Amino acid sequence: MTGAAPLPRIGVDLVPLTRIPELLAPASGPALHRMLTPRERRMSDQAGAAGRLAAKEAVFKLFGAAGQPVPWLATEVLPGPGGRPAVRLTGRAAHLAEQARLGPIDLSISHDAGWAVAVAVAVAAEDPPAARATTPSVSTPTDRRAHS
Amino acid sequence: MSSSVDTQGIDKVRDWILGRHPDRTELAPDVNIIENRLVDSLAFVELVYAIEDASGREIDFDAIDVEDFQSLATIERAFFS
Known part of the structure; x- marks a missing residue:
């Protein structure tokens, strides 16, 4: 018997599209270059950028790491199978996900009325890794992708 | 004592923080800028x-240690002293 049941976790965030030009302004750094990877920036228009930012924050909320800065560049949101968004965690984001004992992360993004909204879902294992011998879908820390 | x-x-x-909040004219050094959603x-x-x-x-x-960014006072201690 492995003990307590796994815990579902959910994170949600929304970003107004009007924030994107502000984050692209030279006076801001531009901040967006610290929040979207070059690959993400190449494939994002304003709505895409807002959706990705919302998705990164939604994923961050799964970690239970309030008080830490969002690991923007270590949380990459790219097209996955069937056109669904997929999240790839590296570095600090992968470490936080492992600390939270998260399984695969699923992600959904939508846009309406000048806003982007994203929801992220994962299951946090209650048992330590050694006791989860029958769970085949545990992701590795460096490559957690959404499964369609 | 800080230099000029x-x-x-x-x-x-x-000024950068206040510029984002036209409804505010001042910001005390110990105000938590994150908890107050500034x-x-x-x-x-x-x-x-x-x-x-x-x-x-x-x-x-x-x-980054987010504690360093809690208020103007902590920001000043961490980055301007």
Whole structure:
């Protein structure tokens, strides 16, 4: 018997599209270059950028790491199978996900009325890794992708 | 006691924060800017840049201690002293 049941976790965030030009302004750094990877920036228009930012924050909320800065560049949101968004965690984001004992992360993004909204879902294992011998879908820390 | 350059630096940061909130005319050094939602998670990245610009120091985003950004007082201690 492995003990307590796994815990579902959910994170949600929304970003107004009007924030994107502000984050692209030279006076801001531009901040967006610290929040979207070059690959993400190449494939994002304003709505895409807002959706990705919302998705990164939604994923961050799964970690239970309030008080830490969002690991923007270590949380990459790219097209996955069937056109669904997929999240790839590296570095600090992968470490936080492992600390939270998260399984695969699923992600959904939508846009309406000048806003982007994203929801992220994962299951946090209650048992330590050694006791989860029958769970085949545990992701590795460096490559957690959404499964369609 | 801070030098005039350091005072100018933290003043720039204060002005940056106040510039985003036209309803405010002042910001006390001990006001928690995150809990009071004067800076949200998106604006936090911009705040880091504003501090870098005002202090002339590069900040490693992966090594940030959020405690250093809680208020003008903590920002001044961490980056302008």
